[in-house]
Amino acid sequence: MIVSAYQFADGVELAPDSIAAAADVVRAGGLMGLPTETVYGLGADASDPVAVGKIFTAKGRPSDHPLIVHVAAFDGGMGGVAHYCARVPAFAQQLMSAFWPGPLTLILPRKEGVGEAAAGGQNSIGLRCPAHPVAQAVLAALRKPSDGGREVWGIAAPSANKFGRVSPTTAAHVHSEFGDDLLILDGGPCEVGIESTIIDCTRGAPVLLRPGSITAQQVEDACGRKLLSKEELLAQNQQAPRASGTLESHYAPSATVRLMDAKALQSALDLLSGTTPPDKRPTIALYHRSPLYVRSPLVAAHRMPLHAQPAAHELFSKLREMDAQGVKLIWVEAPPDSPEWDGVRDRLTRAAA
Numbered sequence: 001m002i003v004s005a006y007q008f009a010d011g012v013e014l015a016p017d018s019i020a021a022a023a024d025v026v027r028a029g030g031l032m033g034l035p036t037e038t039v040y041g042l043g044a045d046a047s048d049p050v051a052v053g054k055i056f057t058a059k060g061r062p063s064d065h066p067l068i069v070h071v072a073a074f075d076g077g078m079g080g081v082a083h084y085c086a087r088v089p090a091f092a093q094q095l096m097s098a099f100w101p102g103p104l105t106l107i108l109p110r111k112e113g114v115g116e117a118a119a120g121g122q123n124s125i126g127l128r129c130p131a132h133p134v135a136q137a138v139l140a141a142l143r144k145p146s147d148g149g150r151e152v153w154g155i156a157a158p159s160a161n162k163f164g165r166v167s168p169t170t171a172a173h174v175h176s177e178f179g180d181d182l183l184i185l186d187g188g189p190c191e192v193g194i195e196s197t198i199i200d201c202t203r204g205a206p207v208l209l210r211p212g213s214i215t216a217q218q219v220e221d222a223c224g225r226k227l228l229s230k231e232e233l234l235a236q237n238q239q240a241p242r243a244s245g246t247l248e249s250h251y252a253p254s255a256t257v258r259l260m261d262a263k264a265l266q267s268a269l270d271l272l273s274g275t276t277p278p279d280k281r282p283t284i285a286l287y288h289r290s291p292l293y294v295r296s297p298l299v300a301a302h303r304m305p306l307h308a309q310p311a312a313h314e315l316f317s318k319l320r321e322m323d324a325q326g327v328k329l330i331w332v333e334a335p336p337d338s339p340e341w342d343g344v345r346d347r348l349t350r351a352a353a
Contacts, residue, residue: 035187041157066120098222
């Protein structure tokens with residue numbers, strides 16, 4: 001069931017009854033659809049192993065694949081961070097100060113006996129402070145229970161879709177995955193559109209586990225430390241912790257995704273020139289930035305934004321839109337090999353794996 005998180009159509013004033021209803025669902029051990037600035041999450045009390053188990057079951061996600069825990073607005077007292085973490089390195093504190101609330105997840109040493117199910121059994125836990133006002137309102141309501149209710153320190157909220165599929169960026173996307181049985185707070189389309197950057201902070205240096213809208217250079221500038229890659233860890237015989245969205249195949253629509261450069265795309269399109277689908281419907285969706293000549297009704301063309309930020313914003317919505325056309329193939333022009341495109345390139349590479 002989709003419920004508006006706002007009182008009026010302008011999307012400014014929050015609806016207190018909707019926020020309270022969502023908080024009650026979480027406090028009671030249930031699941032809810034939560035808007036964030038990145039993607040919509042499937043949320044539950046991160047400290048309740050039974051509730052967390054419902055997330056894994058609903059998504060069809062392996063129980064050892066960790067979830068990101070969302071905590072309330074960052075302050076000097078650390079709030080939910082202090083509840084879940086055994087310690088916070090100085091460079092991690094610098095990253096919190098620079099980017100929270102925002103699309104950055106930090107993997108930190110976990111306190112024993114806290115959040116084990118959400119962490120997938122690891123001795124580390126991924127935390128994020130979302131910037132979306134609806135997410136913050138729900139988290140704040142959970143920290144201030146009324147009528148003797150239980151205080152909840154964080155919401156475990158992976159993307160609200162079946163495991164491995166395209167992430168949702170609207171309430172309608174979530175409803176298409178889970179139907180009317182799930183309470184979904186409609187906070188509008190997600191501003192960022194791809195999941196958070198993930199940085200491992202469990203060793204002496206920050207390690208990039210998943211790229212996102214916050215770039216590697218921004219992370220290095222904020223903490224004054226060189227950002228290592230997973231490959232550099234492996235070269236030192238070190239294993240990075242498991243983290244959300246880092247499997248080789250992920251974010252995949254039903255149609256098969258193929259990444260090609262503009263020259264290869266044009267060659268493939270030229271081979272199709274003049275062909276007509278038997279049922280008069282396209283069987284290939286094309287998502288491209290470069291000017292290309294499309295001469296076959298087999299192909300339904302969609303233009304990709306020329307810049308990384310708007311491309312990230314619409315990526316998952318566009319993949320869902322193309323998939324809904326019933327095509328068998330989605331041909332995508334490979335993003336530029338530049339840092340600002342790392343997040344989009346990562347999602348498309350995994351979708352095509």
